[in-house]
Amino acid sequence: MLFFTFTKKLSTSFAPMKWVVAVFSIFIMLPLLAQQEQEDTTKVSDKAIEQLKYKQQPGLALAASKIFFSDKRYSISGFGEFNYIPFQTGLSSELGDLELYYSGLYRFATFFGYRLTDKIIWNSEFQIELIHDRLEEVDYEIVIEAFFDFIVKDYFKARVGFFPLTIGYVNNNDEPVMFYSVNRSDVERMIIPSTWIEFGAMFYGNITDDLNYALGVTQGLNSESYLSGTWIRQGREIRLDVPQSISLNPQLNYTGIKNWTLSTSGYFGNSGQGNIVEMNGQESTIRGNILLGSAYAKYDKKNFRFVTVGTYGQLNDTDKIFFQTQESQGAGQVIGSEVYGCLFEAGYNILPHFQKTEKPHKKTKFFDSEEQKLMIFGRYERLNTHQSIHPSLVSFNRIENDLDIYTVGIKYNTKENIVFKANYRNIRNRFEGDHSPIKHLAEFGFGFIF
Numbered sequence: 001m002l003f004f005t006f007t008k009k010l011s012t013s014f015a016p017m018k019w020v021v022a023v024f025s026i027f028i029m030l031p032l033l034a035q036q037e038q039e040d041t042t043k044v045s046d047k048a049i050e051q052l053k054y055k056q057q058p059g060l061a062l063a064a065s066k067i068f069f070s071d072k073r074y075s076i077s078g079f080g081e082f083n084y085i086p087f088q089t090g091l092s093s094e095l096g097d098l099e100l101y102y103s104g105l106y107r108f109a110t111f112f113g114y115r116l117t118d119k120i121i122w123n124s125e126f127q128i129e130l131i132h133d134r135l136e137e138v139d140y141e142i143v144i145e146a147f148f149d150f151i152v153k154d155y156f157k158a159r160v161g162f163f164p165l166t167i168g169y170v171n172n173n174d175e176p177v178m179f180y181s182v183n184r185s186d187v188e189r190m191i192i193p194s195t196w197i198e199f200g201a202m203f204y205g206n207i208t209d210d211l212n213y214a215l216g217v218t219q220g221l222n223s224e225s226y227l228s229g230t231w232i233r234q235g236r237e238i239r240l241d242v243p244q245s246i247s248l249n250p251q252l253n254y255t256g257i258k259n260w261t262l263s264t265s266g267y268f269g270n271s272g273q274g275n276i277v278e279m280n281g282q283e284s285t286i287r288g289n290i291l292l293g294s295a296y297a298k299y300d301k302k303n304f305r306f307v308t309v310g311t312y313g314q315l316n317d318t319d320k321i322f323f324q325t326q327e328s329q330g331a332g333q334v335i336g337s338e339v340y341g342c343l344f345e346a347g348y349n350i351l352p353h354f355q356k357t358e359k360p361h362k363k364t365k366f367f368d369s370e371e372q373k374l375m376i377f378g379r380y381e382r383l384n385t386h387q388s389i390h391p392s393l394v395s396f397n398r399i400e401n402d403l404d405i406y407t408v409g410i411k412y413n414t415k416e417n418i419v420f421k422a423n424y425r426n427i428r429n430r431f432e433g434d435h436s437p438i439k440h441l442a443e444f445g446f447g448f449i450f
Helices: 014-038 063-069 187-191 317-330
Strands: 001-004 073-083 102-117 118-131 140-151 156-164 197-205 210-217 248-255 262-268 276-278 282-287 289-301 304-315 338-349 373-386 402-415 419-430 440-449
Touching: 014 262, 063 102, 063 118, 118 262, 140 262, 187 304, 187 338, 197 248, 276 317
Parallel strands: none
Antiparallel strands: 001 140, 073 102, 073 440, 102 118, 118 140, 140 156, 156 197, 197 210, 210 248, 248 262, 262 289, 276 282, 289 304, 304 338, 338 373, 373 402, 402 419, 419 440
């Protein structure tokens, strides 16, 4: 993911911002320059923001897909979410990512899409995020997506630039109206590091009416930034020099069974970036090979939805990564050489059971009586960030998340694109050296897309 973070604990360097401005300016100017060179024969309304059609382009969430189904040559869309955890207790940032233990999160993203031709589509996102905890640690993040889609044939399309990987469930369904809980599941944050954006190329299309594929070729992760409590999550970054490793991200989706979506995906590559570490007086190259597989099944019928996700991962050279992180971070990180996670989630819309059959349609900017839903849901997660550990690292201190997580909550849509959420989570760590004082969490959230 291309992001830049500033915290009160770290020294701030504004040099990366020059790269952000330069890259973002170039990507935004390209479609605008193209617009100057060709006459727009499409009649464009004065209204800049047209209504979402609630359709998804492969690899993208709803708001991010708007340009692909827009009647105009351009589109403006986005989303926002505001989350609050009143009973959150302070945790050590050694867990890896403040998003995993924040007390407040404020996120806003806007997408600009432009159709250069019927076959070439530009899409971009600029996201600003503020997260804080009760210990007054604050993170500011800027996230950028920017890519071209080339629509060659129905069975062959291409995407080039900074784009989300097609792995797991939430990574392509990450807008707040698209998942039940206030925050994304821990399985898809600690094991699958959602949201996961990389630089590269992706090829996708339909094999049959019921079967589609995607294959991404992207820049690899960076093992230098790994932290023990979050496995490979911190390795997401865009290196602006020539990448030293290339990764593959295949996916297959099947919709041939009524009401079901079945998906399998993977990520394969190395994360050492050609770095060398000294061990026992000898220099050794770090490969940090990653094998990560995931699958999900979704059943969606009328007022009921069921989702289950499973994932398993392997990482080698964890002994070398320990010495690498000791040098780069000042503390060696004990990273799991094997990890796994799974979840089971079910939700049901109870509102139809309380509504009168004949009731006048009421609609405002913030409410629609025909679109409102009141979902009750429950979810169980099981995950382990250290299912297997390199023998030489077993005796070292580490933050290990060997978790059972039970979540129950409600999700109320005043209309299709506006949601209020509340849930309770019970977290149990089976690891005896549990560093996390969190056992019970109440979470509240608000989100929207446009």
